[in-house]
Amino acid sequence: MTTHRTSAGHDTGGGLHARVRVERPGHVLDVTLDAGPGEVLAVVGPNGSGKTTLLRCLAGLQRLHGGRLTWGDRVWEDPGSRVRVTAAERQVGLVPQDLRLFPHLTALDNVAFGPRCRGERPAAARRRAREWLEVLGVGELSGRRPDQLSGGQAQRVAIARALAAEPSLLLLDEPLAALDPGVAMTLRLELARHLAAYDGVTLLVTHDAVDALTLAHRVVVLDEGRVVQDGAPAEVARRPATEHVARLVGLNVLRGRSRGTLVTLPGEAVLATATEHDGPVVVTFPPTAVTVALEPSAGSARNQWPGRIVSVAPHGLAVRVHLDAAGGVLADVTAESAGRLGLTPGREVWAAVKATETTVRAESFGTMPTHRPPLP
Amino acid sequence: MTRGGVTGEPALGPPPLRLLVPAVVAGVFVALPLLGLVLRSPWERMPTLLADAAVREALWLSVLTATVATAVCVVLGLPLAWTLARTEHRGRSVVRGLVAIPLVMPPVVAGVALLAAFGRTGLAGAYLLDAGVTVPFTTVAVVLAHTFVALPFFVLSAEGALRSASSEYDAVAATLGADRWTTFRRVTLPMVLPGLAAGMLLAWARSLGEFGATVTFAGNYPGTTQTMPLLIYSVLQDDPPAAYALSLLLVGASVLVLVLLRDRWLGQVRAR
Amino acid sequence: MRGRCPAVVVILLAALAGCGGSGSNEGGDRQLRVLAASSLTEPLDALADEFEADHPGVSVTAIYGSSATLASQVIEGAPADVLATADLDTMTTVEEAGAVLGPTSFAGNRLVLVTPADNPAGLSSFADLSSSEVTFVACVETAPCGKVARALLDRNGVPTQPRSLEIDVKAVLTKVTTGEADAGLVYASDAQAAGNEVQTFAVPGSAQEQNTYAIAVVEASSHGDLAAEWVDLVLSERGQSELAEAGFGPAPDTAP
Numbered sequence: 001m002t003t004h005r006t007s008a009g010h011d012t013g014g015g016l017h018a019r020v021r022v023e024r025p026g027h028v029l030d031v032t033l034d035a036g037p038g039e040v041l042a043v044v045g046p047n048g049s050g051k052t053t054l055l056r057c058l059a060g061l062q063r064l065h066g067g068r069l070t071w072g073d074r075v076w077e078d079p080g081s082r083v084r085v086t087a088a089e090r091q092v093g094l095v096p097q098d099l100r101l102f103p104h105l106t107a108l109d110n111v112a113f114g115p116r117c118r119g120e121r122p123a124a125a126r127r128r129a130r131e132w133l134e135v136l137g138v139g140e141l142s143g144r145r146p147d148q149l150s151g152g153q154a155q156r157v158a159i160a161r162a163l164a165a166e167p168s169l170l171l172l173d174e175p176l177a178a179l180d181p182g183v184a185m186t187l188r189l190e191l192a193r194h195l196a197a198y199d200g201v202t203l204l205v206t207h208d209a210v211d212a213l214t215l216a217h218r219v220v221v222l223d224e225g226r227v228v229q230d231g232a233p234a235e236v237a238r239r240p241a242t243e244h245v246a247r248l249v250g251l252n253v254l255r256g257r258s259r260g261t262l263v264t265l266p267g268e269a270v271l272a273t274a275t276e277h278d279g280p281v282v283v284t285f286p287p288t289a290v291t292v293a294l295e296p297s298a299g300s301a302r303n304q305w306p307g308r309i310v311s312v313a314p315h316g317l318a319v320r321v322h323l324d325a326a327g328g329v330l331a332d333v334t335a336e337s338a339g340r341l342g343l344t345p346g347r348e349v350w351a352a353v354k355a356t357e358t359t360v361r362a363e364s365f366g367t368m369p370t371h372r373p374p375l376p
Numbered sequence: 377m378t379r380g381g382v383t384g385e386p387a388l389g390p391p392p393l394r395l396l397v398p399a400v401v402a403g404v405f406v407a408l409p410l411l412g413l414v415l416r417s418p419w420e421r422m423p424t425l426l427a428d429a430a431v432r433e434a435l436w437l438s439v440l441t442a443t444v445a446t447a448v449c450v451v452l453g454l455p456l457a458w459t460l461a462r463t464e465h466r467g468r469s470v471v472r473g474l475v476a477i478p479l480v481m482p483p484v485v486a487g488v489a490l491l492a493a494f495g496r497t498g499l500a501g502a503y504l505l506d507a508g509v510t511v512p513f514t515t516v517a518v519v520l521a522h523t524f525v526a527l528p529f530f531v532l533s534a535e536g537a538l539r540s541a542s543s544e545y546d547a548v549a550a551t552l553g554a555d556r557w558t559t560f561r562r563v564t565l566p567m568v569l570p571g572l573a574a575g576m577l578l579a580w581a582r583s584l585g586e587f588g589a590t591v592t593f594a595g596n597y598p599g600t601t602q603t604m605p606l607l608i609y610s611v612l613q614d615d616p617p618a619a620y621a622l623s624l625l626l627v628g629a630s631v632l633v634l635v636l637l638r639d640r641w642l643g644q645v646r647a648r
Numbered sequence: 649m650r651g652r653c654p655a656v657v658v659i660l661l662a663a664l665a666g667c668g669g670s671g672s673n674e675g676g677d678r679q680l681r682v683l684a685a686s687s688l689t690e691p692l693d694a695l696a697d698e699f700e701a702d703h704p705g706v707s708v709t710a711i712y713g714s715s716a717t718l719a720s721q722v723i724e725g726a727p728a729d730v731l732a733t734a735d736l737d738t739m740t741t742v743e744e745a746g747a748v749l750g751p752t753s754f755a756g757n758r759l760v761l762v763t764p765a766d767n768p769a770g771l772s773s774f775a776d777l778s779s780s781e782v783t784f785v786a787c788v789e790t791a792p793c794g795k796v797a798r799a800l801l802d803r804n805g806v807p808t809q810p811r812s813l814e815i816d817v818k819a820v821l822t823k824v825t826t827g828e829a830d831a832g833l834v835y836a837s838d839a840q841a842a843g844n845e846v847q848t849f850a851v852p853g854s855a856q857e858q859n860t861y862a863i864a865v866v867e868a869s870s871h872g873d874l875a876a877e878w879v880d881l882v883l884s885e886r887g888q889s890e891l892a893e894a895g896f897g898p899a900p901d902t903a904p
Contacts, residue, residue: 491826491828495826495827495828496827496828497826497827497828510783512828513783513811513812513828591814591815591819592819592822594812595785595811595812595813595814595823596788596812596813596814596815597810597811597812597813598813601812602813606815609815610788610789610790610791610813610815611790612716612790613714613716613788613790613791613815614716614737614790614791615790616716616720
């Protein structure tokens with residue numbers, strides 16, 4: 001059962017055009033966003049960057065102070081001309097971070113709630129609810145109440161409830177954040193399938209790079225209420241526009257001062273890069289580009305730093321080593337070499353990185369890089 | 377929710393004496409006067425009193441007016457509590473303060489205030505009189521007096537219940553297409569039902585014991601306005617032992633009703 | 649912070665204890681506690697001033713309430729020197745409990761009919777109560793004023809019933825002065841005290857059904873001599889004229 005396209009009752013034409021401006025004491029959210037039918041957007045950014053506020057604005061739970069919100073040729077909200085379509089009339093599906101399944105209703109009645117409100121007869125609404133629970137793989141739990149569901153089961157019911165209302169726009173707030181890693185992985189795969197089958201627009205707020213990279217067609221990066229990057233996941237991962245996203249996608253982020261292609265890092269360490277620049281810079285490189293050895297390799301002393309191992313932890317199929325070299329560096333090594341070298345916390349080792357693996361951009365993040373390294 | 381064992385020794389050690397001692401003192405303080413009443417009551421007269429028409433009339437009137445007043449509290453107080461809990465407006469704290477005033481008002485003064493509003497020469501009472509309606513000295517007046525003093529108990533506890541049922545559920549219901557009335561009916565109300573039951577019991581109990589506002593506003597006449605507390609006060613003037621027995625009867629009747637309600641009503645709420 | 653709470657509690661308790669015990673024996677100032685039926689408020693307050701003037705160093709504290717309440721307080725041992733009740737029955741109960749010494753009747757009070765000043769129901773005599781259009785109130789029959797009212801209504805063959813049986817005579821007066829009731833049966837002394845807030849009508853037969861006020865020294869009094877002097881003052885010509893001025897009559901002949 002891979003395709004369960006929503007069929008009747010909702011309008012997938014046109015897509016979302018949003019200029020959202022919300023003013024709060026101390027910060028302003030000012031975001032422009034467009035998305036076509038079938039598109040999945042991941043919204044990433046640090047806490048307080050306005051992700052959840054954006055979601056609430058689109059859902060109609062928070063009034064705009066400026067801008068304009070349209071779906072196709074229908075105006076949802078336009079403060080300038082005092083037009084506002086209520087949340088109930090927008091056909092938006094929301095899965096909040098804490099789900100908010102109605103505690104007094106069974107899973108089935110939770111999912112049937114939307115169809116009932118959209119005017120379906122009780123029997124028809126329940127039939128539809130059962131179908132959606134089946135699609136999400138929790139059909140046998142339809143009689144349970146939310147407090148009798150595990151985290152993953154509740155998440156599936158919440159998604160079923162949102163989809164059963166046949167929304168044009170689906171809003172998911174950190175849908176996998178509260179789940180055990182194993183459950184999150186399974187559900188991520190299924191979610192990818194459901195989102196692929198879904199012909200509305202999906203906005204996915206996430207803190208997890210894997211979600212953004214595997215589920216989304218586009219990644220929108222928010223920082224302090226503004227969109228600082230909007231592009232394909234792979235593109236954002238390679239050239240993150242903010243330090244937050246760089247760390248989110250698991251890159252090493254080092255700050256220093258560049259002269260030509262040589263960057264001086266804190267603690268006298270020197271890093272050779274493939275980019276010429278003068279002035280303060282931020283250098284990023286993936287942990288997989290870092291090699292760890294017990295002795296410094298012969299030859300160039302550049303890009304080699306001694307350090308002590310802070311922690312060692314499994315990371316996917318590799319082992320992630322955290323070193324205190326050059327102000328803190330992450331290295332991914334194979335489990336085999338970790339064992340062979342005896343990498344344990346406290347051990348003194350050498351870390352090395354190739355110049356061609358680094359990306360240099362002028363301090364601060366948000367401005368585009370002065371030079372672009374060749375892509376691998 | 378953790379489902380921990382609560383049998384035997386508490387996991388955190390025995391409760392500290394400086395909490396335990398005042399707790400025991402509080403329990404004794406409440407129990408002792410009740411015990412005194414039980415010991416002083418002429419139990420042998422209980423059957424005669426129970427058979428007395430005036431007593432049965434007063435008991436019935438008490439239960440009836442307390443129940444109707446509680447119903448009025450729910451019908452009017454729940455929307456008020458919802459407004460206080462779910463809307464933003466400047467007058468809200470003023471309204472909340474107003475609702476709480478009967479809590480601190482001496483009940484007799486509440487009765488005088490009710491006379492000033494619904495008495496024959498009162499603000500609204502004068503118009504009612506023109507329309508041929510007199511409120512004082514009627515059972516309606518008893519219900520009004522009870523409602524006035526019991527409403528804050530219900531509204532404040534209902535508002536608490538509504539606040540603890542997060543408005544985020546309302547938000548989700550809205551995205552699913554529910555208008556605010558549907559949300560109230562199908563989401564908010566079922567969620568706060570146990571909390572409302574507590575508020576209703578409080579209001580009911582407050583009504584049952586109400587004396588000052590009733591006697592001032594509604595008067596005291598067997599069958600129409602004489603509730604149990606009024607009968608007890610009347611009897612106290614020339615037959616105190618009978619008054620003790622009647623007090624016990626009132627306590628007994630309310631405990632009985634509360635127990636029945638708890639088993640039926642709260643049981644149903646839990647089983648939903 | 650530690651230890652401050654218990655200190656506060658101790659201070660509060662001390663203050664409360666001070667309230668209870670204040671004045672009784674301080675500085676040689678003797679206090680005479682008179683518990684009296686509410687209807688006696690005006691004449692006894694006047695007599696108290698006089699008594700204090702005649703007895704330097706003595707202060708009279710008068711506590712007014714319903715006779716039944718005061719009687720049970722005396723029986724329970726509340727600090728008191730003199731008890732004055734609005735009827736004989738109540739006093740007899742206290743006497744039988746051994747809480748007072750040799751009561752004497754000292755005044756009578758008859759019931760009158762009062763209407764609001766503007767007399768909205770247009771009553772012209774007691775007989776008009778028989779109209780079903782008239783809303784009138786009386787005391788509850790367990791109270792002395794209610795017993796008398798019942799007897800008078802029966803004696804005069806009034807077919808209508810009071811709309812409410814108020815818990816005491818002050819409540820009857822309030823219902824009348826606020827205009828909730830067209831008429832009410834109250835003591836002549838209450839009608840007198842209400843002045844021109846009410847119109848007063850005589851009740852036929854009220855002289856035969858009046859109730860008798862009794863006064864006695866409390867057995868447990870610590871100022872027995874002063875208490876006896878106070879009783880003497882109330883029974884004296886001076887005391888009787890003060891009572892008469894307040895609307896009371898002499899004690900009926902049925903006195904013990």
